[in-house]
Amino acid sequence: MIEKAKNIIQNYNGKPLRIMEVCGTHTHEIFRLGIRSLLPRQVDLISGPGCPVCVTPVNYIDKAIYLAQKGCCICTFGDLVRVPGSESSLAQARAQGGDIKTVYSPEDAMLYATQHPEKKVVFLAVGFETTVPAVCIAVDSAKKNGIDNFSVLTAHKTMPAAYEALKGSADVFIYPGHVNAITGNAVCKELTKQGVSGVVAGFTAEELLMAFAVILTLYEKDTPFFKNCYTSVVKDEGNIAAQKLINKIMTPCDSTWRGLGVIKGSGLMLKSEYSNYDAMIKYDVPDIKGSPNPACKCADILMGKCKPPQCPLFGKVCTPLKPVGACMVSGEGACSAYYQYGENL
Numbered sequence: 001m002i003e004k005a006k007n008i009i010q011n012y013n014g015k016p017l018r019i020m021e022v023c024g025t026h027t028h029e030i031f032r033l034g035i036r037s038l039l040p041r042q043v044d045l046i047s048g049p050g051c052p053v054c055v056t057p058v059n060y061i062d063k064a065i066y067l068a069q070k071g072c073c074i075c076t077f078g079d080l081v082r083v084p085g086s087e088s089s090l091a092q093a094r095a096q097g098g099d100i101k102t103v104y105s106p107e108d109a110m111l112y113a114t115q116h117p118e119k120k121v122v123f124l125a126v127g128f129e130t131t132v133p134a135v136c137i138a139v140d141s142a143k144k145n146g147i148d149n150f151s152v153l154t155a156h157k158t159m160p161a162a163y164e165a166l167k168g169s170a171d172v173f174i175y176p177g178h179v180n181a182i183t184g185n186a187v188c189k190e191l192t193k194q195g196v197s198g199v200v201a202g203f204t205a206e207e208l209l210m211a212f213a214v215i216l217t218l219y220e221k222d223t224p225f226f227k228n229c230y231t232s233v234v235k236d237e238g239n240i241a242a243q244k245l246i247n248k249i250m251t252p253c254d255s256t257w258r259g260l261g262v263i264k265g266s267g268l269m270l271k272s273e274y275s276n277y278d279a280m281i282k283y284d285v286p287d288i289k290g291s292p293n294p295a296c297k298c299a300d301i302l303m304g305k306c307k308p309p310q311c312p313l314f315g316k317v318c319t320p321l322k323p324v325g326a327c328m329v330s331g332e333g334a335c336s337a338y339y340q341y342g343e344n345l
């Protein structure tokens with residue numbers, strides 16, 4: 001199967017196409033597995049906005065720092081700690097005495113709150129549909145158990161509205177398998193009716209090679225297509241239990257994406273009955289505007305308008321050790337993938 005897929009990819013002789021890997025994990029795995037070197041010259045890969053840390057706007061970091069400065073204990077996944085805010089980062093806030101704790105799940109943060117009732121614990125809830133259910137479980141559990149020193153600062157994003165904003169930026173999308181595992185495929189099928197082609201892909205070498213072979217075979221037929229190439233995990237209807245849980249705790253809201261701006265209905269926030277667990281309300285966080293470094297091209301990279309080596313700071317001023325933008329920090333970021341795997345223009 002792998003050999004057949006490789007054969008299709010290497011012998012593709014059709015028209016040029018731009019494929020966007022929407023998900024940052026796909027970007028890294030395609031690099032790491034050496035799949036880029038198999039692709040013919042006329043197949044161009046561009047990275048999309050599917051890295052949750054990368055699309056989180058700079059003012060979110062500013063708000064987290066504000067909360068730390070107000071005495072909250074910030075619990076977060078590790079990547080966010082080094083993402084630059086407008087003037088500082090959570091790492092710098094920690095160096096100045098801020099209580100910043102790295103956790104592996106929202107539940108860890110909630111348990112930490114139960115063990116430390118004297119602390120005001122705030123979990124930084126970023127991520128797509130994939131990570132939302134775990135946040136919902138933690139909030140629901142905190143409410144049921146009367147843990148009122150736990151709250152979440154939400155910046156959750158949902159993909160459907162983002163696809164609208166991305167229309168025209170690529171010829172074919174590789175849809176994020178983990179997201180489709182929750183949401184199902186209805187949105188992707190609807191996009192096909194509007195002329196947008198794409199496949200859902202898994203993350204192993206075999207799954208990715210299959211996905212590319214399917215893309216290159218179907219693209220030659222000149223008709224918009226959708227194909228689920230990750231059927232072992234992604235079902236058409238998605239994960240119904242997770243969808244019900246999300247609908248119970250969260251409600252759609254407009255959301256600001258780094259690079260894409262405000263996209264109507266592309267975010268999730270806690271429903272009003274859970275407002276006691278919403279850090280923005282609980283601690284009366286002001287509407288901080290935020291100002292990203294103007295030299296950083298993360299916004300263009302996330303829209304597929306340019307590639308990391310085209311940023312003048314790439315690899316010189318901006319490296320994983322001294323990141324200027326989120327795309328160089330995150331383990332799913334396009335800049336960190338290009339830096340780590342050494343591809344220049």
Ligand code: SF4
Binds near residue numbers: 296297327335
């Ligand atoms: S290389 Fe650094 S500064 Fe340039 S776009 Fe990437 S993260 Fe931003």
